[in-house]
Amino acid sequence: MTAKLTFHPLGNADCTRFDLADGRKLLVDYADMRNPEDPWDRRIDLPTELKSDLRAAKRDYYDVVLFTHLDDDHCCGSGDFFWLDHAAKYQGEGRIRIRELWVPAAAILEEGCADSARIIRQEARYRLKKGYGIRVFSRPAKLKEWLENNGLTLESRAHLITDAGQLVPGFSTAGPERVQFFIHSPFGWRQDDNGIIDRNQDSVVFQATFLEGSRETHALFMSDINYDSIDQIVQTTRRHKREDRLRWDIFKIPHHCSYLSIGPEKGEDETKPTPDVKWLYEAQGQPRCTMMSTSKSIPVKGSAEDKDVQPPHREAANYYKRVANMKDGAFKVTMDLPSSSKPKPSTIEITERGATLLSVSATVGAASVISTPARAG
Amino acid sequence: MTLHAWWTSFGAEVPEIGELTPVLSRELASLAVQGSLPGITLAGLRQSSESGHAAVALDVDVERPQDLAHPIKAVEPVAVIFPFTEGPFSVVSLRPDFPDTLHQNWSPPGGPCALCIDDRPWAEARLTVSAQDIAHRIQRWLARAARGELHDPAQPPDPLFFSSQIGLILPAAALVEGQEPIELAGMIRPDNENLIISRPAVPNDPHPPAFTVLAFQAEPQAMARLRHAPDTLTALAAELEPHGIRLIDQLKSRLKTWKGLGPDHVRRLSTRLAIVVAFPIAVGERPGVNDVRAFLTYDTAGDIGVALGVLYANNTGVGDKRGYMLAFPEGAASSDPSRIEPAQVHFALNRDLAAAVAGHAGPDRRRAVLIGAGSLGSQLSADLAREGAFEWTIIDEDHLLPHNLVRHALFATDIGAPKADALAHRLSGLLGEPVAAIACNVLKPNDQAAPKLAAALKDADIIIDASASVAVSRHLSDLPDVAARRVCAFFNPAGTAVVLLAESADRALTMRDLEAQYHRFILTEPSLARHLGTDGPGVRYTGSCRALTNRIPASNAAILSALAAKGIASALADDGAAITIWTLSTTGKVQRVQRKGAAVTRVSFGAWTVSYDADLLDRLATLRHAKLPNETGGVLLGIADMSRRSVHIAHALPAPEDSRASQTGFERGVADLAGQVSAAVAATLYQLRYVGEWHSHPDRASAMPSSTDIVQLLWLGQELENEGLPGLMAIAAQDGHFTFAVSGAGLTDAGGAS
Structure with missing residues (x-):
């Protein structure tokens, strides 16, 4: 079995499933955005989709669920979908268990959050206190403080914490899973300096490196960070001379194709990147790479959507498209695959030939069988 | 991207989809416009009333891995060409620099590369063809090309196919590496003008040959295949130049040595030339398999010598006027290029046919029509005829080729003859009475054969379908006004089992019904789990080019054909419909399973x-x-x-x-x-x-x-x-x-x- 990454059409929101070579399943973010009241909502019914995949694999859990940060478009509806250990009301038949929950330290420390963010925070805090099934990224001073306030020490929880610049334990390109995860962000010091939590900039950024045969394939997941955070990551990585950690074949475009992840000015028709961002895209992108924008369709110039301040931004997309063309690669939007009228989950397969965005192999003839029919009475 | 020049030269642009003549072309174009074919965009429509074809240009998004086996682009422009009348479509790349891959068809010089997305005979393909299927096949072909998965390792090295009507049988000895190419003479049988049978040339040949065969061995090198069929000697020479063959110089020097007025000179110089070239190609790690191509000249060797400026016709009034003299000094080569046409090369086989036929007498004068005089048809009919059974009419459109001999009831003496005639002749010898033969395609009989075929089927008591074709079986099943009970026999792809489907005598259950029930039988009978197993060598269903023949040992074919013969006799003794399968184990044990037909x-x-x-x-x-x-x-x-x-x-x-x-x-x-x-x-x-x-x-x-x-x-x-x-x-x-x-x-x- 080779690894597959499956992106879900959720509008401006994220949920990517990693099916590893050894059968393990990881979920990066979970945002159930569909409005069931609206028959025209083209966003996918995420819980149904994920559950049929799990049922087809005869399992009721994910090995890992990573919330890159706690904004609604990355964790909406989690309280209805997952089995959570911290409160009985999140337990019951049909809920999906999480063997290991991965969160940024900000998700533990944040105060005053509500809804799904609060539910995930409570679950993360519960697991960290109990000392199982949790991995926390970065160790700002406040985390030590929080642990001490709860009668614990940083040392007793150190094995559950991974800092930026480290590989996540338990995954190796030499093991049967043939993948490793390198953490780029969050930086502990950043939060120490700022004192307050900025969810987007303190979100988890990672590089997954897959090995098939002798071919390494790199996937860079940049959550929702902005150009200045990318600048920091690039500068830090280059200072350590670990440019290979920013090489990418697959790129999860940050922040639903916002221009602010490229540069400070939107630009007339194309956003101009900062020098570090330019290096990341233009020097580090590999031939025939795939860039995936987890967003709505890119607006047409002059349309109402184009005037909306919210992403996706046409100007940003134009820059990404130029990079994709330069690399003979592809810039794709989750809500446009395979067609904007009927978006479906898209899968990237990783083989010894690198990454392939499946368009024919995955669908022809198989679609009818995999999808659950409606009901019959 | 600049499209291949062929596109704009083909017919005229068509503004509306509705104006395209072929139904399939309209369906394909409409689906593409509606966005019902993800990853496919309509790029243009053209039609040529002169040639009777319509073409739909599509931009196809290709599912590509990052590391490409062939330089396939993210979006490939292709055109699907449909004939006005129902018939096979073809797919060409509209990219002028489309790469050389396996599974392309030959195209004319300067023409676009032709992709072999479906090599099934049209009679088979038309059963499942749809615009969606064509689109999927193009997408899958390109995806496989990008991944380097066009080639199935179980398949013999598969050169470019070309659809030449003319075949040339070549003794394998003609192309032994390291030896001087030998001179061969080509004969044409009067009953099959499309096949040239070659053998080493002999002096003073009493039967003057029509062709002189010149064989060349190309130098091994990567990508050493021809993708376009050259249509003139000059074009062929240009194609061969990179392969280390200086064709014109070679021809000149040969022709010079052939000059003269003696009978052998005249014999050679008055024949046409068959130029045979072997291209060594490597597939994966396996080296040295020859892709052999043949090209026939229209002009005689003598005329070619004149055109090349090395000979002149003997107009001296002395000696044989059909002779040629050496031109001295050498003249300039004619600017009018000599035309050639490609021919399909068949290698002669040098194997004996082992026929293990046992029989016992049993007179049966029922009228039987046998469809398909292949391995199974020829053997089971020979078996039954040896038992004295049936007044036969044999129907088959093919001619007997060398590779048929490994499992056929006919022998080398019939090579080149229509199978139907040859088998009928053979059965006639066994039965001591005339046996009818109709050499035609049962699906598309020509005007001459059609009434004979219709009459034979109408008069028949039994129709035995041994065509091994689903299309034929369904066609026979559907024929109106033909009362005869149909039975159908075929081997499984591995050649380890024979299947006999027998309709009920009242035809309440037809061959179509039994086809569906046969497949359920396979799924529900545990001993048939491997019945259609595909892991061994044999038929592939990759939707692309297939091997010419299944690899079934003659012994299996013989045993299974005899079982089928026996089964036909007993099925006809019972009025009910039944499906019977005999499976041969490696030890020679035979298992028989049977299921009655269901209403x-x-x-x-x-x-x-x-x-x-x-x-x-x-x-x-x-x-x-x-x-x-x-x-x-x-x-x-x-x-x-x-x-x-x-x-x-x-x-x-x-x-x-x-x-x-x-x-x-x-x-x-x-x-x-x-x-x-x-x-x-x-x-x-x-x-x-x-x-x-x-x-x-x-x-x-x-x-x-x-x-x-x-x-x-x-x-x-x-x-x-x-x-x-x-x-x-x-x-x-x-x-x-x-x-x-x-x-x-x-x-x-x-x-x-x-």
Whole structure:
């Protein structure tokens, strides 16, 4: 079995499933955005989709669920979908268990959050206190403080914490899973300096490196960070001379194709990147790479959507498209695959030939069988 | 991107899809415009009334890995060319620099590269062809090219195919590496002008040959294949130059040595030339397999010598006027290039045919028509004829070729002869009376053969279909006004089993019905699990070019043919329909399994006909009963014939284990289902496919669809639209009541209390 990454059409929101070579399943973010009241909502019914995949694999859990940060478009509806250990009301038949929950330290420390963010925070805090099934990224001073306030020490929880610049334990390109995860962000010091939590900039950024045969394939997941955070990551990585950690074949475009992840000015028709961002895209992108924008369709110039301040931004997309063309690669939007009228989950397969965005192999003839029919009475 | 110049030179632009003549071209273009073919964009329409073709240009998004096996672009422009009258379509790349890959067809010089997305004979392909299928095949071909998966390792090295009408039989000795190419003389049989039989030239040959064969060995090098068929000597010389063959110089020097007025000189110089070139090609790690090509000149060797300026015709009035003299000094080569045409090369085989035929007498004067005088047809008819059976009419369109000999009842003396005539002659010798032969394609008889064929079929008592073609079998099944009982025999692809399908004497059960029941038999009889196994060498169903022949040992073919002969005799002694399969183990043990035919119901739903049989209903009832009081359901598998718009439901799978069932509802699960369906589809060699869903209703509920069922049926219709099929749903209720419903075409109540 080779690894597959499956992106879900959720509008401006994220949920990517990693099916590893050894059968393990990881979920990066979970945002159930569909409005069931609206028959025209083209966003996918995420819980149904994920559950049929799990049922087809005869399992009721994910090995890992990573919330890159706690904004609604990355964790909406989690309280209805997952089995959570911290409160009985999140337990019951049909809920999906999480063997290991991965969160940024900000998700533990944040105060005053509500809804799904609060539910995930409570679950993360519960697991960290109990000392199982949790991995926390970065160790700002406040985390030590929080642990001490709860009668614990940083040392007793150190094995559950991974800092930026480290590989996540338990995954190796030499093991049967043939993948490793390198953490780029969050930086502990950043939060120490700022004192307050900025969810987007303190979100988890990672590089997954897959090995098939002798071919390494790199996937860079940049959550929702902005150009200045990318600048920091690039500068830090280059200072350590670990440019290979920013090489990418697959790129999860940050922040639903916002221009602010490229540069400070939107630009007339194309956003101009900062020098570090330019290096990341233009020097580090590999031939025939795939860039995936987890967003709505890119607006047409002059349309109402184009005037909306919210992403996706046409100007940003134009820059990404130029990079994709330069690399003979592809810039794709989750809500446009395979067609904007009927978006479906898209899968990237990783083989010894690198990454392939499946368009024919995955669908022809198989679609009818995999999808659950409606009901019959 | 600049498109291949061919595109703009082809016919004229067509502004509206509706103005395209071929139906399939309109369907393809409309689907592309509607956005119903993900990843495919309509790029242009052209049509040429002169040539009678329409072309649809498409931009195809290619599913590519990052590391490409061939430089395939993210978007490839292609054109699909359809003939005005029903017939095979072709696919060409509109990219001028399209790379050399396996599985391309030959195209004329300067023409676009032709992709071999489907090499099945059109008679077979037309049964399943749809615009969607063409689009999928193009996408899959390009995806496989990008991944370097066009070549199936089980397949012999497969050069570019070209469809030449003319064949050239070449002794294998003609191309032994390291030896001087030998001179061969080519003869043409009077009863088959399209085949040239070559053998080493002999002096003072009493039968003057039509051709002199010149063989050349190209130097090994990467990509050493021709992709375009040169049509002049000059063009061929240019193609061969990079392969280390200086064709014109070689011809000049040979022709110079042939000058003269003696009989051998005249013999050589008055023949046409057959130029044979062997290109060593490497497939993967395996080196040194020759791709052999032949080109026939229109001019005689002497005239070519004149055109090249090395000879002049003997006009001295002295000696044989057909001779040629050496031109001195050498003249300039004529600017008018000498035309050539390609020919298909067949290697002569040097093997004996082992015929193990045992028989005992039994007079039977029933009139039998044998369709297909191949391995099975020839052997079983020879067996039966040795037993004194039947007044035969033999129908086959092929001519006997060397490679047929390994398993055929005919011998080398008949090479080149029409198989039907040769077999008839042979049976006639066994029976001591004349045997009729009609050399024609049973699907498309020519004007001369058609009335004879119709009369033979009408007069027949028995029709034996040994064509090994689903298309032929279905065609025979459907023939109106032909009362004869049909039986059909064929080998499984591995050549380890023979299948005999026998219609009932009253034809209430036809070959089409038995075809569906045969596939259910394979899925439900445990000993047949490997029946259509594809792991050994043999038929491939990759949808691309196939090997010329299956690898079946003559001993298997002989044993199985004899069993089929025996089976036909006993099937005809019983009026009922039956499916019988004999399987040969490696130790020589034979296992026979048989199932009686099950009664069939056919229902029309608008344009579509749906058929199902009593065994299927039994199975639905049993599956339903096992889950009472709850509802249950699952997937339906069947055979879809696009050309006839028919669906034969063959089999029903039980509910996946994650299904949710209650007394008032059923939701079909998905656990393991994809695997089960693909296993079943693979076990029937892709003959069965997903055709719809079934579910049960509880006791005391009617079989009529509920409102949720209607919603589900609409959903099915949408899902199957992509495959060109209607949505199909079966409902099983109490006391043997069933309903079959087709999206957009109504429903039927099938059967009352049993």
